[in-house]
Every structure is written in C-alpha cells, then in structure tokens.
Amino acid sequence: xxxxxxxxxxxxxxxxxxxxxxxxxxxxxxxxxxxxxxxxxxxxxxxxxxxxxxxxxxxxxxxxxxxxxxxxxxxxxxxxxxxxxxxxxxxxxxxxxxxxxxxxxxxxxxxxxxxxxxxxxxxxxxxxxxxxxxxxxxxxxxxxxxxxxxxxxxxxxxxxxxxxxxxxxxxxxxxxxxxxxxxxxxxxxxxxxxxxxxxxxxxxxxxxxxxxxxxxxxxxxxxxxxxxxxxxxxxxxxxxxxxxxxxxxxxxxxxxxxx
Ligand SMILES: C[S@@+](CC[C@H](N)C(=O)[O-])C[C@H]1O[C@@H](n2cnc3c(N)ncnc32)[C@H](O)[C@@H]1O
Numbered sequence: 474x475x476x477x478x479x480x481x482x483x484x485x486x487x488x489x490x491x492x493x494x495x496x497x498x499x500x501x502x503x504x505x506x507x508x509x510x511x512x513x514x515x516x517x518x519x520x521x522x523x524x525x526x527x528x529x530x531x532x533x534x535x536x537x538x539x540x541x542x543x544x545x546x547x548x549x550x551x552x553x554x555x556x557x558x559x560x561x562x563x564x565x566x567x568x569x570x571x572x573x574x575x576x577x578x579x580x581x582x583x584x585x586x587x588x589x590x591x592x593x594x595x596x597x598x599x600x601x602x603x604x605x606x607x608x609x610x611x612x613x614x615x616x617x618x619x620x621x622x623x624x625x626x627x628x629x630x631x632x633x634x635x636x637x638x639x640x641x642x643x644x645x646x647x648x649x650x651x652x653x654x655x656x657x658x659x660x661x662x663x664x665x666x667x668x669x670x671x672x673x674x675x676x677x678x679x680x681x682x683x684x685x686x687x688x689x690x691x692x693x694x695x696x697x698x699x700x701x702x703x704x705x706x707x708x709x710x711x712x713x714x715x716x717x718x719x720x721x722x723x724x725x726x727x728x729x730x731x732x
Contacts, residue, residue, distance in 0.1 A: 537609025561721035651679035
C-alpha cells in the first residue's frame with residue numbers, strides 16, 4: 474500500500490484521539506500536523522474518518538455514514554424493496570436473504586439491502602475504504618439502529634480467496650459492483666466522489682469475480698454495471714434491470730420463492 478497522509482484539525486476531541494491511535498498503528502498512514510497538499514488524504518473530523526481532496530473543505534470529504542440525514546432519508550423514504558438494487562437481488566420476493574456484497578466500497582448498496590431486511594456480508598480490499606467502512610460500522614453499532622447493525626458485517630478476505638467463509642456462510646445472492654474504468658472520467662461523477670474513484674482506481678481483475686460468485690451463490694449473482702458497459706467476463710446474464718445510468722445484470726441459478 475502506498476503511504477497516505479492523514480490530517481486531524483482537532484486532536485483534542487476524545488473520539489478523534491481514539492481514531493488517531495487506531496491509525497497510528499498502521500504503517501501506511503502518515504499523520505501530518507497541517508492540511509496536506511496531496512490530491513487525497515484521510516481526514517479525521519466530526520468524529521469520523523473520511524477521504525478528503527486537496528479542495529477540502531470546499532469539496533466535502535467522503536465517509537461511510539449510515540447515520541447521516543441522507544442515509545436516514547433513504548432508509549425511511551427511499552422506495553423500500555422497490556428500489557432497483559433490491560428488486561435485482563430479489564428482496565421484493567424474499568425479505569430475509571443472505572447477500573454477499575463482494576465489492577462493498579462505501580456500502581451504499583449494502584446499506585439499502587440491509588435496510589430492507591437482508592443480512593449482508595461485505596468484502597472490501599482497498600485498505601483506506603476498508604478503514605472507512607470499519608469506522609462507519611462502529612458508529613452504526615453504537616447507535617440505536619441495533620437491528621440494522623446486526624445485519625451488516627465486514628469480512629476479512631476476498632471472493633477471490635474465500636477461505637473459511639465458503640464453509641461458514643450460506644450465501645443466497647452474491648452482489649458485484651466493481652469499479653468500471655470509464656466511470657472516473659465521467660462528468661457525471663460528483664466532485665467529492667471523484668476523489669474516491671481516483672484513489673481506488675479501476676478494478677482491472679473484475680472479470681475474475683464472476684466464476685467464484687456463481688459457484689458460491691445459491692440463487693443468483695447480480696452485477697451492477699454502467700448502462701452501456703459490456704457484460705462482466707463477457708458472460709450474458711439471464712436477464713437485466715436497466716435504469717437511467719446503470720444496469721443490473723442478473724445471473725439466475727435457481728428461482729427465488731417467497732418467504
Ligand atoms: C464501485 S465500488 C462499490 C460501490 C458500492 N456498491 C457502494 O454502494 O458504495 C467498488 C469497490 O469494490 C472493491 N473491490 C473490487 N474488487 C474487489 C475484490 N476482489 N475484493 C474486495 N473488494 C473489491 C473496490 O476496492 C471498490 O471499493
């Protein structure tokens with residue numbers, strides 16, 4: 474991992490101190506006393522970890538915040554199981570699915586699926602994104618949303634190297650949303666998210682996720698793609714849900730029945 478700078482404007486805040494301690498133990502984090510001029514750096518502010526760009530604070534930092542007002546709005550009024558991602562994984566048919574989100578990112582999709590009753594296990598390989606996810610999950614577990622917190626679990630490892638996970642978790646649906654190379658160049662990517670895309674880069678090995686996903690899922694694999702992108706691993710899905718800018722390719726293994 475390339476070293477990344479970290480900046481904390483208020484080190485006296487107790488919650489910041491414990492986050493700083495966690496980060497001090499990681500040898501790829503370089504804690505700096507002043508705001509770094511780097512394109513992207515880790516920020517500790519407002520009791521949470523985030524990724525900031527050199528334009529911070531003009532451009533918002535990006536964090537995993539399951540408790541933000543926009544997350545709350547999506548949880549309560551976002552369209553329930555009728556949301557495209559929920560329809561694609563089958564939550565409209567069966568509420569209590571066990572889903573492996575093998576490319577969790579900032580867990581926005583995982584959050585939506587768990588909000589609708591799914592038990593979601595997540596893999597995230599980028600160390601900075603993984604750290605943000607851990608921080609978001611810790612804050613969620615300290616909140617009153619205990620049911621939701623119990624349904625979101627970050628696992629160590631990767632779908633490409635499953636280890637014990639394959640024996641311990643029976644997975645109904647595997648969900649994949651790898652980075653697509655053209656996304657970062659799109660003018661539609663908001664400024665704050667552009668820094669996330671730059672930091673993580675393209676997932677050049679994304680095609681290799683489909684075969685292990687199909688081997689693991691009991692019912693289906695769902696792949697989120699930009700609307701006009703080619704199929705993952707050049708494999709035609711059983712069906713697709715097409716939205717305004719993205720598409721959910723569904724690889725069905727077995728029909729989902731109501732629970
Ligand atoms: C487009 S983002 C996912 C966004 C996510 N669906 C959301 O709602 O926030 C893709 C993420 O998948 C991660 N990723 C890609 N391949 C992976 C793999 N083999 N194992 C674990 N994480 C992976 C990347 O690091 C990146 O953070």
